[in-house]
Amino acid sequence: MKRREFLKKWMSSTLYAAGAAALAYPALSFMTFRRAKTREVVFGQNDQGADINHKEGVYLIGTGDKIRALSAKCTHLGCLVNYNPLTRRFECPCHGSVYDITGKKLKGPTTRGLDELPLTKNSDGSITVKVEI
Ligand code: FES
Numbered sequence: 625m626k627r628r629e630f631l632k633k634w635m636s637s638t639l640y641a642a643g644a645a646a647l648a649y650p651a652l653s654f655m656t657f658r659r660a661k662t663r664e665v666v667f668g669q670n671d672q673g674a675d676i677n678h679k680e681g682v683y684l685i686g687t688g689d690k691i692r693a694l695s696a697k698c699t700h701l702g703c704l705v706n707y708n709p710l711t712r713r714f715e716c717p718c719h720g721s722v723y724d725i726t727g728k729k730l731k732g733p734t735t736r737g738l739d740e741l742p743l744t745k746n747s748d749g750s751i752t753v754k755v756e757i
Pocket residue numbers: 698699700701702703716717718719720721732733734
């Protein structure tokens with residue numbers, strides 16, 4: 625094989641390999657397993673003064689031993705729900721879904737209640753809630 629032929633074959637095979645990699649990358653990256661990302665919302669002792677506390681898209685409900693964390697994200701299409709202290713309900717401003725204080729669906733287009741989030745009570749009295757993003 626002459627030098628010129630070798631270089632032509634080497635160039636064309638390199639271009640084919642680069643093209644195949646460019647085509648395969650999106651498909652392979654789509655098929656790979658992706659880990660869910662989480663973030664932590666920490667309620668310090670000063671953030672736990674009321675029965676209903678809100679911080680960064682999380683409602684912390686209750687005091688003492690009975691504490692639950694609910695996501696403020698509406699399970700219909702993801703708007704943030706507001707707590708209405710007069711009715712003691714969570715109300716979505718987007719399409720009108722309503723949830724009771726435990727997060728159970730009362731009415732609206734949503735099909736289920738608010739998501740309960742795992743929480744950890746820390747030794748310093750703060751509470752850490754994990755939120756999937
Ligand atoms: S997003 Fe809340 S009711 Fe539609």
